[in-house]
Amino acid sequence: MGFAHLDHHRQIRCGFPEVIYCPGKTTEQIVKIFSNLAEKGNNILATRAEGNVFEALVGTKKFPNIRYEKSAKAIVLEQKKIKPSKSVIPIVTAGTADLPVAAEAKVTAEIMGQRTELICDVGVAGLHRLLGHLPKLQKANVIIVVAGMEGALASVVGGLVSCPVIAVPTSVGYGASFEGLSALLTMLNSCASGVTVVNIDNGFSAGVTASLINKKIEQGNN
Amino acid sequence: MGFAHLDHHRQIRCGFPEVIYCPGKTTEQIVKIFSNLAEKGNNILATRAEGNVFEALVGTKKFPNIRYEKSAKAIVLEQKKIKPSKSVIPIVTAGTADLPVAAEAKVTAEIMGQRTELICDVGVAGLHRLLGHLPKLQKANVIIVVAGMEGALASVVGGLVSCPVIAVPTSVGYGASFEGLSALLTMLNSCASGVTVVNIDNGFSAGVTASLINKKIEQGNN
Amino acid sequence: MGFAHLDHHRQIRCGFPEVIYCPGKTTEQIVKIFSNLAEKGNNILATRAEGNVFEALVGTKKFPNIRYEKSAKAIVLEQKKIKPSKSVIPIVTAGTADLPVAAEAKVTAEIMGQRTELICDVGVAGLHRLLGHLPKLQKANVIIVVAGMEGALASVVGGLVSCPVIAVPTSVGYGASFEGLSALLTMLNSCASGVTVVNIDNGFSAGVTASLINKKIEQGNN
Amino acid sequence: MGFAHLDHHRQIRCGFPEVIYCPGKTTEQIVKIFSNLAEKGNNILATRAEGNVFEALVGTKKFPNIRYEKSAKAIVLEQKKIKPSKSVIPIVTAGTADLPVAAEAKVTAEIMGQRTELICDVGVAGLHRLLGHLPKLQKANVIIVVAGMEGALASVVGGLVSCPVIAVPTSVGYGASFEGLSALLTMLNSCASGVTVVNIDNGFSAGVTASLINKKIEQGNN
Amino acid sequence: MGFAHLDHHRQIRCGFPEVIYCPGKTTEQIVKIFSNLAEKGNNILATRAEGNVFEALVGTKKFPNIRYEKSAKAIVLEQKKIKPSKSVIPIVTAGTADLPVAAEAKVTAEIMGQRTELICDVGVAGLHRLLGHLPKLQKANVIIVVAGMEGALASVVGGLVSCPVIAVPTSVGYGASFEGLSALLTMLNSCASGVTVVNIDNGFSAGVTASLINKKIEQGNN
């Protein structure tokens, strides 16, 4: 297509959706790539998509089942049936302003066949709110923690559970949060075991990794 | 003990070893903590330990089975039998100088019951060296990638496999590597799916997380 | 002219075009400089030019052959015949969003008499896409690699070829890409031989340098 | 004295000790300043003092009551009786390696007439250790929290109490802790109310401020 | 409520207002949270609120006493009578441009029952302006200093008084002020005793901490 290679790699993994990362692409380019991928019958996830991209896709009238997850800025086209996971992946946020990043993780995990549960606004300055959700957290196979500002939530959650924790720093905050740098460094320096980190605001990557892990656990080792 | 709390949390997870992070502790403090933990019969891992700490522990004559992993700077005491995993965790390094960090990941994963295999010196400037190991990588449940300088190995490995990749940036390099910052940023910005990152030189954390993931996969979801 | 010196240096090299870098200059200033240079009969390249600058130049009706390369944001006026090079300079990009920077390199190299070929969307997370272009890359005299995010493509290309590689980090990415800093550091720390780096998003500089090298090679040493 | 002004300001506040910050001063200079101040009969605190400075002071045989707080690297001369405070200032540390900074805060607060209690090794990765000390924390007038690495302890403590918290980031950590920068940013971005921050490793400043606050509270407003 | 936990912690301290931090929340979310909190009869402070949020709240016609502090961008609802403090908290600014941050500190302290006095435009380049206010400063229990650019005012004030100083760096400045970083570092490195620092532009946090301290001092120790 000149501006984009379309090949099997575009599907994250066998059985998973095709993914289009929208920033830096023109609406025309996105529509072409989207159409091309859709023809093969796979599910499609377009991330960081502005509303006008969604409208352009709707305008083609080719994708009756397309939907727009506004908070996540994600466009979803489900053409193949997705079989939901047995276990649930908790997605925990420190504050209300972290919701868009959590939503991106959620929509990503779901189109990869994972059941998820959002646990919002449980930042470390109010520990009792978090502790109320402890049973759910302790039975998870993997947890996604989304936090901006000081980003301390990943360490606290990591200390309370025995499964891997995917930490997503967000650019929520101001001043010395330096667009998410503060939360990023906090999470990288976590003393809690089993915490790994993805890029600032990268809910997509957290959703993918958590899905890969949970899928493998549900399949077992064979 | 005044300077350190000793409690069950010190064991990363049930069935796993007790861990002592040595920097900032005096030799006397380490010996006391080590002795205290050893009495309970658990396995012990002391990380970032200088040789004289090991000698002080040997000098107590209390730990006949103690051993020092020199490259990893790790002291290991196995008092409980460890049952090895069925699958092997590949630990891949970009260059020879990344070996100490890889060794820390290896000794950590092993005392957590994981079988590992070191794949050394397969940096991206010589792709054919890496591609020769592809079959091993593609059948793993989880992979640890250790790289300094430009840190690009994590992305390349991540693009070749369908399992989670734990990326460890190292402080190997000079000039604009800024003590590992370059490799850290590279890994955080990876376009490959399923790559998550730990702190610079933190082989221990990579070893723990990979072990948690592999253990859960081998147990399956029940 | 008060605000700008016009002299022979403005031509990058003898036989090459006059160049105007537009940011920070008013449209009026650009039109004056452009007109002044055009009178001497040379080819002209105006970089980082907004559309309204192009329209102002068209509005003067003095430059019937002027054209606007929209993706590159470059204005081109060819008044002298350019003799094309024998060999082709490959311009390789990691993703679709790197295209504008690659386009600036391309238009620059072309007005300096070089034939070029864009190879798009061959980032390291999908190695097979890159490897399919290997023959073209291996017969080049010099290659331009354009990549944002983790910027690892320069190292991988550098390891596959035996000619100099000009690496252009782009500001494509988010979060810890820090406006291109991540890709810049990656490229500076490349382990591959023969990789040198220009400023973030500086397709122009890469185009010039690659042209200088290729021109000298085609002339031979005399 | 040529190299140092000695005046009333050197006493932090009326009734408080004279203070000498040792780094960058020669042993000879410190001995002269110390002697000069001691003659006036006040209490003296010399911070960041190496052992040989202490020995040089002992060698003068002028200060029979002088003592060296090794962990804090502080030299103390009590010549005036100090009346202890009624309430206790808790000094909380995340890990054993934060002890030297906590010790500096402690010796500073004590020579300013404050009773203190060290609560060690209660980092957020093991919340139950911290929660065991909650009653003590909740009845304090002011609390000092000392933490390196991710520095999350200040936020968690701040969320549990209703008094001001003085947060001291330490340079404990490695890699992306960047010599205390990570903990510093975390603490500055704390969501918990009442947390203020001092310089990295600045136990002295935390000790002074906590003492000023507690002294004023014990005096009441009149 | 799905997107926000509402619990007692939302009140900073017993007897204090409920607080809503607006950025990152939609107007709809803010109105819901505000209404919910208002029903319980407490005072409410909404910080960093744009004018349209205030209008939306007015539009509900539920809060006849609501008011908007434009300079501070704060919405205030006083439903419970606030008893003013005996002593006054001085809020000192270096320049006129620091006023919005000072105003946020002022409105916060006032709804927490503190009397305040703004002392404006007394930066260190004109010491006599500051020295004219010395008597007021020297009888305060706690002082808030707000300064951008070089941020030196906190040190100078700290050297003139014997009470704690809460320093607020602001993002006022340009060039090498790096959005407040310069003032932040200056304040963290202050040589004056009793200076602690909050996040850049965080007038709210300074207001809360100063209020906590002054309240405790006025109550005395019992």
Add this chain to the structure above:
Amino acid sequence: MGFAHLDHHRQIRCGFPEVIYCPGKTTEQIVKIFSNLAEKGNNILATRAEGNVFEALVGTKKFPNIRYEKSAKAIVLEQKKIKPSKSVIPIVTAGTADLPVAAEAKVTAEIMGQRTELICDVGVAGLHRLLGHLPKLQKANVIIVVAGMEGALASVVGGLVSCPVIAVPTSVGYGASFEGLSALLTMLNSCASGVTVVNIDNGFSAGVTASLINKKIEQGNN
């Protein structure tokens, strides 16, 4: 006036103008301060003023002689006769885009009674352009050098003359110029003797300092 102190310091030095730095002040505040200062009969310089501020001042009809220096964004009111200096201060710029900063230096020096000469577009990549101005430079008492991007012009000028050079880094550039940081560091590291540096884009400060120096030189030492 509540929001601003007006006192003699506002005049930089006796015989010099009153100065208002506009950013962060409302138009209303600026008009009030301006009117207040104008009544005393002094000259006034308002820097970084947007066009609407100038229009508001014109709208008051109180200042018939007011003028707006558009490139410098400076408002000037000359009410007292200024006696021009004997010698001329050269203001040298690397590129056309550095003109606004040079213009601010120029208008500042001129209202402080200095004659100036702009020497534009003589960046180090075209040395012959600079060398053509050498005689003027070598007879100056003090020189202002304004440069963005690599900022090397200050070093080159400093090596060619025997008077002090005031270097002004500008935020002109992109990518790794990091908003003027590159030029700032270059100038601070200059090997040439007699080069001192002001803040990024701070033409005002350069104008003031150069004027102070030249004025003193013209007066001689008495």
Add this chain to the structure above:
Amino acid sequence: MGFAHLDHHRQIRCGFPEVIYCPGKTTEQIVKIFSNLAEKGNNILATRAEGNVFEALVGTKKFPNIRYEKSAKAIVLEQKKIKPSKSVIPIVTAGTADLPVAAEAKVTAEIMGQRTELICDVGVAGLHRLLGHLPKLQKANVIIVVAGMEGALASVVGGLVSCPVIAVPTSVGYGASFEGLSALLTMLNSCASGVTVVNIDNGFSAGVTASLINKKIEQGNN
């Protein structure tokens, strides 16, 4: 060999030497790798080698022709005859302290068959020293410029010649040179055409790239 892959890639390019980068490798590892490579009869270059490594190699008595370039810290073993280039690559340094990096570039280029000439101590603060060498510079095919501190030399040289310039920032300097960061940014922001940059202190990479370019030019395009 377990810790290092030895394969054809180790030779930079066909006909070029094998290279060992010593840091992070033990002396034992280096001796083994060196011996292994030497057996194949190729030339060998070991960079950043401490003196004791050289002595260990001499001690093996296997390499009678081995030599140590002390300033460059390079070990050289020439087993195959090297045919010198027709043209000379100038290696230009700003100051005496940049010599070790220039020496590394020189020894690298020479073992790759290039004739070189060192032009030392011609920093921009003394332009006439540089201009004296202009004829040599203007007839080169490619030039290496090595400079620390403000790093401006690359721009000035780049403006004087019509060939590519490889710029090597060095860590020479102090204070705001930040270990070479200042020179690195200066060079990346160069306005001169044809300047590309390698990592701080990376004389090796500059030597390799300059050799690749010159070799290709001497061969011509066929």
Add this chain to the structure above:
Amino acid sequence: MGFAHLDHHRQIRCGFPEVIYCPGKTTEQIVKIFSNLAEKGNNILATRAEGNVFEALVGTKKFPNIRYEKSAKAIVLEQKKIKPSKSVIPIVTAGTADLPVAAEAKVTAEIMGQRTELICDVGVAGLHRLLGHLPKLQKANVIIVVAGMEGALASVVGGLVSCPVIAVPTSVGYGASFEGLSALLTMLNSCASGVTVVNIDNGFSAGVTASLINKKIEQGNN
């Protein structure tokens, strides 16, 4: 000499000393350069010289009048009579630890014929100490201010005098002083008129610039 150009530029200005900056040069190189320059009969200043360099020079027995300024780490050879200035340059330091940098400024200014006076330990946390020296400061033609940590002294001095102030940030401090970065930024952001800045710890450059200014003022304009 191969490693260093010796020419007239080495003398800062006509009538001024030759200068050797020692770091990065071997003792042998320094002795050779020193001897070479001394033969011409000029005065010589060698900065940042370790004691063993001085001993090597003494050992040559060629320079009977050579002396070592230990605090400044400067070697001075006066062979030509220096005529002292009429006016005195004050060199003001914030703390005792700033003395070595102030001493370098002092020895530099003195060998350039300036009388100087050190005013030590007058940091802004104790304003009365500074104010006691006000008369001396206010009659100076130019002032050097040397300060580490928060670096606020330059602004305060700049606000009190009407002459240019050369500000020297020092690397004195710890934690968030980041090796002098904090003081550097503070000084660059100074609100006081007439403050310009040199590199961190660069007492030499401050001494040169202050001397150039004072010399010109004493000569007057002719």
